Amino acid sequence: MVVxxxxxxxAPEGVEAQTCVLTQGGGVWARAYYRNATGEELRPxxxxxxxxxxxxxxxxxxxxxxxxxxxxTPRVPSPAVPRPATAVAEFVGAGPVDEAPLLLRxxxxxxPDARG
Numbered sequence: 783m784v785v786x787x788x789x790x791x792x793a794p795e796g797v798e799a800q801t802c803v804l805t806q807g808g809g810v811w812a813r814a815y816y817r818n819a820t821g822e823e824l825r826p827x828x829x830x831x832x833x834x835x836x837x838x839x840x841x842x843x844x845x846x847x848x849x850x851x852x853x854x855t856p857r858v859p860s861p862a863v864p865r866p867a868t869a870v871a872e873f874v875g876a877g878p879v880d881e882a883p884l885l886l887r888x889x890x891x892x893x894p895d896a897r898g
Contacts, residue, residue: 812869
């Protein structure tokens with residue numbers, strides 16, 4: 783298995799997160815590790831972006847307490863020739879979707895360019 787993770791980030795509001803892209807056996811998926819120390823409900827959204835504009839987006843279970851959590855997209859087929867895929871997790875606060883504040887955006891490490 784190949785795992786590429788971005789940095790562990792902490793927002794001033796108390797959200798902590800790290801986002802990774804995992805590949806194994808012809809499949810690729812995204813995983814976000816997070817912790818919500820805000821005391822309020824968060825709405826995490828995890829996106830896996832692959833070549834050709836292909837995207838898988840998952841609305842994770844709301845994060846409501848200070849316990850560490852994991853959110854993971856389904857595995858999708860990965861081409862035989864590896865192409866870069868990236869993942870982004872966004873943590874949005876409470877309130878109407880159009881008005882809810884974005885508290886943290888955490889991205890995976892960029893894959894090396896397949897062209898060398």
